[in-house]
Amino acid sequence: MNDVPLSILSGILFCLILLSAFFSSSETGMLSINKYRLKHLVKSKNRSAIKVDTLLKRPDRLIGVILIGNNFVNILASAIATIIAVRIWGDAGVAIATAALTMIVLIFAEVTPKTLAAIHPERIAFPASWILGVLLKALYPLVWLVNGLSNGLLRLIGVKASHNEQDTLNTEELRTVVNEAGGLIPAAHQEMLISILDLEKVSVEDIMIPRNEVVGIDIEDSIEEIIVQICDSRHTRMPVYNGEINKVIGILHARHAAVFLRDENPTKAALLKATVEPYFIPETTPLNTALLNFQKDHQQMAVVVDEYGDVQGIAAMEDILEEIVGEFTPPTQDEEEEIQTLDDGSFRIDGTTHIREINKALDWHLPTDGPKTLNGLIIETLEFIPDCPISLRVGHYLIEIQEIEDKVVKYAKLRHKH
Known part of the structure; x- marks a missing residue:
């Protein structure tokens, strides 16, 4: 190594840092890629997507080949940087090389490529998958040995590395995905999808x-x-x-x-x-x-x-x-009068109106786990049937009974107490 010119050593060091950036970015890109978009592209017969999907089915092997390559180039880069620094600064070059290479690797081979891969995972993962596929075949014996030792340690703590659970979403997570879709899904379609998800929460x-x-x-x-x-x-x-x-x-x-x-x-x-x-x-x-x-x-x-x-x-x-889709027919005059807006900002509501309809119309959160109508909610809260107009509070809502007919609340005035 002492006979190799500094220019060649510097070129090799530069290439090693690029390789380190490649391994770092490919690791982040492969693991950050949208699994559901990937599945869609696989169904569309996208060759790069199929390659990425194949590698992700065994994450232990994927991570193994990436880390073997990354550690090899980083250690080799450290050795070459030390040789260059010693030639230039003597014994003090060891400390200089350590500090300088740490900053260079951190900025140019770790933070920057990983940030880029996190922002554009497909642009990094798709081309990288072909190179990683070749490296996995070339280094398979070493990857197999490293994975065997690593998986043996994982089994000691009850983890099976080859068992890669499929990504699934529960109802609440899927609701969040729909809400966060933004302009990708029209607002009307978002409402219908959310309504479908809410069907299991609503009974006949x-x-x-x-x-x-x-x-x-x-x-x-x-x-x-x-x-x-x-x-x-x-x-x-x-x-x-x-x-x-x-x-x-x-x-x-x-x-x-x-x-x-x-x-x-x-x-x-x-x-x-x-x-x-x-x-x-x-x-x-x-x-x-x-x-x-x-x-x-x-x-x-x-x-x-x-x-x-x-x-x-x-x-x-x-x-x-x-x-799911909203009303098919316009409301009749009687239905329009179920919820009337008053001048003071309160609402005059028919006692037979369903609480869910009130919540949907006014974007309120009256309790729906008990009685289904406003009359039922009032009677349950009071624990008796009122025989005269009285007022009560349910959560953040003030209710004033206005009319009672045949032991049933005919109309009530409601206001949200901010």
């Missing part, structure tokens, strides 16, 4: 039409009353019951009702013949499960029952889909 009880609002046909009414009710109805499907809503015996579709009404002498027997068998579903069924059941059983509407088999309301496929 939250979106059903309660039994007191169900419009159905009582088979015990006269045929004339039944015909008038069918003609006046704006619903495409109506439950048919015998005396009370708990005794649902069929579902009448508007298409079948039209055939029934064309009969010159319509009878109750003909009406029952036009109905289809009712489809029942528990009120606690999550919406994602209910949607799958509707699809599997080819149903459009279900009768919602509680644990005792009593009818609690009805739920339609349309109600579930509206949870």
Whole structure:
């Protein structure tokens, strides 16, 4: 080495620092690459992506070949830098070489290339994967030996290095990914995706039409009353019951009702013949499960029952889909009056309004783990049925009861207490 010119040694040292930068950047780039985008590119038959994916399936071997190469060039660079420094400065060159090379390697072979690779992992990882693949084959015996010793130590602490768990996301993590997508996903699509993820948090009880609002046909009414009710109805499907809503015996579709009404002498027997068998579903069924059941059983509407088999309301496929994409039809005048904005910034809300609807409309966070309506929330909080207008507070919300009708809160005034 003493006979080699300083210019050649300096050139070798420069090349070694470049190689060190390559190994450092390729390590960060390979491990920082977006795993889901990589899987997409692999499915698209991108050759570089396939190469990277193959190397990442055995991270122990990948890290082994990178660290073997990086440590080799760093140690060799240290030796050459020491020789150069000793020639120039004598014995003091050892300290000078150590300090200088440490700064050079830190800046040019570690921090800068790794930062670049972290910012643009694909630009670094894709071309580097071909070089690393060749090095892995060339140095495989040494990599195998190093990995064997390393994996043996890992097994002593209960870690299996060859077991590379696939990256998976739970619901909350996937929700964060969708929210952080920004302009990559249109806002309307983001809302739908989030709504789909939220289906498992919402049960049929939250979106059903309660039994007191169900419009159905009582088979015990006269045929004339039944015909008038069918003609006046704006619903495409109506439950048919015998005396009370708990005794649902069929579902009448508007298409079948039209055939029934064309009969010159319509009878109750003909009406029952036009109905289809009712489809029942528990009120606690999550919406994602209910949607799958509707699809599997080819149903459009279900009768919602509680644990005792009593009818609690009805739920339609349309109600579930509206949870995902929003309302299909504009609200009626009655629905618009459920939440009224007052001049003082408070809101006059119908007591039968679902709490989830209030939260969605006003971006509030009223509790939804108990009663489903505003009236139910007020009664549960008070622990008695009010017989006069009173005020109460639920969390950060002030509630003033304004009207009471038949032991039910008809209207209440709500304000968010900032």
